[in-house]
Amino acid sequence: MSLPYTLLITPLPADAPDDGSWFTETFTEVEASEPALRVSELSTQRGDGVFETLSVVNGHAQEVQPHLARLARSAEICDLPAPNLAQWSAAISQAVARIPSQGELAIKLVLSRGVEHGPSPTAWLHASAASDFSPVRQSGVRAITLDRGYDRGVAERAPWLLLGAKTLSYAVNMAALREAHRRGADDTIFVTSDGYVMEGPTSSVIIRHGDVFSTPAPSGAILHGTTQRSLFNYLERHGHAVSYRDISIEELRTADAVWLVSSVRLAVAVIELDGVQMPVDAPLTELFTEYLLSPRD
The missing domain is CATH 3.30.470.10 (Aminotransferase class 4, branched-chain amino acid transferase, N-terminal domain)
Known part of the structure; x- marks a missing residue:
């Protein structure tokens, strides 16, 4: 069919x-x-x-x-x-x-x-x-940080906001992407009002400092990414350290590499953040793509 x-x-x-x-x-x-x-x-x-x-x-x-x-x-x-x-x-x-x-x-x-x-x-x-994401998998994306309007504890205080659910209410996420485009960027990374990394409108965030790969700690406010978890399993099998923790905006900006990962676009490198050029780990990005395109259960 x-x-x-x-x-x-x-x-x-x-x-x-x-x-x-x-x-x-x-x-x-x-x-x-x-x-x-x-x-x-x-x-x-x-x-x-x-x-x-x-x-x-x-x-x-x-x-x-x-x-x-x-x-x-x-x-x-x-x-x-x-x-x-x-x-x-x-x-x-x-x-x-x-x-x-x-x-x-x-x-x-x-x-x-x-x-x-x-x-x-x-x-x-x-x-x-x-969509054909092969070009962006190779070239990466320019991203901006946007205040999500919540602090880290909002999900526990206000569960009716449904922040930990993947709901059909995507108007805010799409507005964030339009704002990124207005600012000459491709994508957005949401941050809390008290300065911590959350996620992208349609992606999870992974950063690398040295040989340690980190992602924001799962919480009621952050959707736990399926692709991110798969990549962390891959990294651990190859001897790398992974960490779930609070990540400040400054840590994001000083990372040795940053990726946005999702099920269909896969892993794309952040080449620029808030107008500042970011270091890119091109060989590892290529390995991520190869792994994520392989059959995974």
Whole structure:
């Protein structure tokens, strides 16, 4: 089947028995030219839902279980019904079997609160060709730091802000990217109002000082990156030290190398930060790309 590919999913309870192929009875393929969602769908009206985006490289869906685990965590934070992960895994498998098996593709998983006043959530999977990120993987990005407007403790004080969930409410993230473009940069790194690194609008931050690789400590305010965790596992297997900790803006600015990492764009080096040139570890960036394009479970 050609792209884009959309699969509507009738969500099953999380504790529904895993009887195998009957899961496919809850899937409905939708032609690209046909309508798929109602106008009253709360994901489009209010951004009231959660999502994950995973990469498919030459027919292999990358990091499926980590993405599904994070989908479940996001649903929990947002008081959505717990997803049946076996059903979602079967949906991904069906999609991978139906879409082209060569090149880089992206699969987006969405779980929404559903139609307004409706009885149940709605869910779907959408597969499309990934953008060509090969140039930026080689050349890197210019980034700016932007105040997220929160201090480090906000997630614990105000859990209703849903900062630790990957929600569909992405207006602020997109506004941050537009602000970066207005300032002549490509991307943004959010920082707390008290001066600590958080994450990018669509990426995790990794820095290197010497032989130690660090990323902001997981918290209710920072989404724990699947690609970042995979890279840290790779680094540890190759004898490097990794650290989860609070990272100040000054440490970011004095790092020996900085990367923004995400599931589809993979690892890109930050070559400039707030208008100041940054050191770049080109050989390691190339190794990161090679690893992240290899089959990963």
